[in-house]
Amino acid sequence: MEPHSIVVVSLQSPKERLWGELVDISNAGVTVRGIDLSAFDDFISQVLHPEGDRIGLPTLFFPMLRIERIALDEARGSIPSMAEMFEKKVGRSLANYLEQFA
Numbered sequence: 001m002e003p004h005s006i007v008v009v010s011l012q013s014p015k016e017r018l019w020g021e022l023v024d025i026s027n028a029g030v031t032v033r034g035i036d037l038s039a040f041d042d043f044i045s046q047v048l049h050p051e052g053d054r055i056g057l058p059t060l061f062f063p064m065l066r067i068e069r070i071a072l073d074e075a076r077g078s079i080p081s082m083a084e085m086f087e088k089k090v091g092r093s094l095a096n097y098l099e100q101f102a
Contacts, residue, residue, distance in 0.1 A: 012068045
Protein backbone atom coordinates (compact mmCIF):
# COMPACT_ATOMS: atom_id res chain seq x y z
CA MET A 1 0.00 0.00 0.00
CA GLU A 2 1.26 3.41 -0.92
CA PRO A 3 0.92 6.73 0.91
CA HIS A 4 -2.30 8.56 -0.04
CA SER A 5 -4.17 5.28 -0.56
CA ILE A 6 -7.64 5.24 0.98
CA VAL A 7 -7.74 2.40 3.50
CA VAL A 8 -9.70 0.76 6.27
CA VAL A 9 -7.52 -0.05 9.28
CA SER A 10 -8.72 -2.67 11.75
CA LEU A 11 -7.25 -2.35 15.25
CA GLN A 12 -7.22 -4.58 18.29
CA SER A 13 -7.14 -3.89 22.04
CA PRO A 14 -9.63 -2.22 21.86
CA LYS A 15 -11.29 -3.20 18.59
CA GLU A 16 -11.70 -0.23 16.26
CA ARG A 17 -11.98 0.34 12.52
CA LEU A 18 -10.80 3.52 10.87
CA TRP A 19 -11.29 4.86 7.37
CA GLY A 20 -9.07 7.42 5.74
CA GLU A 21 -5.91 8.32 3.88
CA LEU A 22 -2.75 6.33 4.57
CA VAL A 23 0.01 8.80 5.44
CA ASP A 24 2.82 6.38 6.35
CA ILE A 25 3.44 2.76 7.16
CA SER A 26 6.63 1.54 8.84
CA ASN A 27 7.89 -1.13 11.21
CA ALA A 28 6.87 1.16 14.08
CA GLY A 29 3.25 1.55 13.00
CA VAL A 30 0.74 3.22 10.73
CA THR A 31 -0.15 6.90 10.37
CA VAL A 32 -3.60 7.64 8.95
CA ARG A 33 -5.64 10.80 8.39
CA GLY A 34 -9.00 9.31 9.19
CA ILE A 35 -12.02 8.73 11.33
CA ASP A 36 -13.72 5.88 13.10
CA LEU A 37 -15.75 3.95 10.55
CA SER A 38 -18.92 4.42 12.62
CA ALA A 39 -18.58 8.22 12.19
CA PHE A 40 -18.52 8.13 8.37
CA ASP A 41 -22.10 9.38 7.87
CA ASP A 42 -21.63 12.10 10.50
CA PHE A 43 -18.43 13.22 8.75
CA ILE A 44 -20.22 13.49 5.39
CA SER A 45 -23.05 15.42 7.04
CA GLN A 46 -20.54 17.86 8.55
CA VAL A 47 -18.82 18.30 5.19
CA LEU A 48 -22.14 19.01 3.46
CA HIS A 49 -23.58 21.25 6.19
CA PRO A 50 -20.72 22.89 8.07
CA GLU A 51 -21.64 25.06 11.01
CA GLY A 52 -18.57 27.29 10.95
CA ASP A 53 -15.22 26.02 9.77
CA ARG A 54 -14.91 22.98 7.54
CA ILE A 55 -13.47 19.97 9.27
CA GLY A 56 -10.59 17.85 8.08
CA LEU A 57 -9.55 14.44 9.26
CA PRO A 58 -7.30 14.04 12.30
CA THR A 59 -3.86 12.52 11.75
CA LEU A 60 -3.51 9.44 13.93
CA PHE A 61 -0.61 7.08 14.64
CA PHE A 62 -1.13 3.48 15.73
CA PRO A 63 1.73 1.20 16.81
CA MET A 64 2.10 -1.99 14.80
CA LEU A 65 1.09 -4.15 17.80
CA ARG A 66 -2.45 -2.70 17.53
CA ILE A 67 -2.77 -3.30 13.78
CA GLU A 68 -4.91 -6.30 12.94
CA ARG A 69 -5.45 -5.59 9.24
CA ILE A 70 -5.17 -2.85 6.61
CA ALA A 71 -7.44 -3.11 3.58
CA LEU A 72 -7.62 -0.87 0.54
CA ASP A 73 -10.98 0.88 0.27
CA GLU A 74 -12.11 -0.78 -2.94
CA ALA A 75 -15.44 -1.40 -4.59
CA ARG A 76 -16.63 -5.00 -4.39
CA GLY A 77 -18.98 -5.96 -7.18
CA SER A 78 -21.95 -3.62 -7.05
CA ILE A 79 -20.97 -2.31 -3.60
CA PRO A 80 -19.09 1.01 -3.98
CA SER A 81 -16.03 1.88 -1.94
CA MET A 82 -16.47 4.37 0.87
CA ALA A 83 -14.36 6.85 -1.12
CA GLU A 84 -16.81 6.48 -4.02
CA MET A 85 -19.75 7.04 -1.65
CA PHE A 86 -18.00 10.15 -0.28
CA GLU A 87 -17.44 11.50 -3.80
CA LYS A 88 -21.03 10.77 -4.86
CA LYS A 89 -22.51 12.52 -1.80
CA VAL A 90 -20.06 15.44 -1.55
CA GLY A 91 -19.36 15.99 -5.23
CA ARG A 92 -15.56 15.84 -4.95
CA SER A 93 -13.00 13.19 -4.17
CA LEU A 94 -11.62 12.72 -0.67
CA ALA A 95 -8.13 13.65 -1.92
CA ASN A 96 -9.49 16.87 -3.41
CA TYR A 97 -11.37 17.67 -0.22
CA LEU A 98 -8.32 17.05 1.99
CA GLU A 99 -6.10 19.32 -0.14
CA GLN A 100 -7.64 22.37 1.54
CA PHE A 101 -6.17 21.23 4.87
CA ALA A 102 -2.64 20.47 3.64
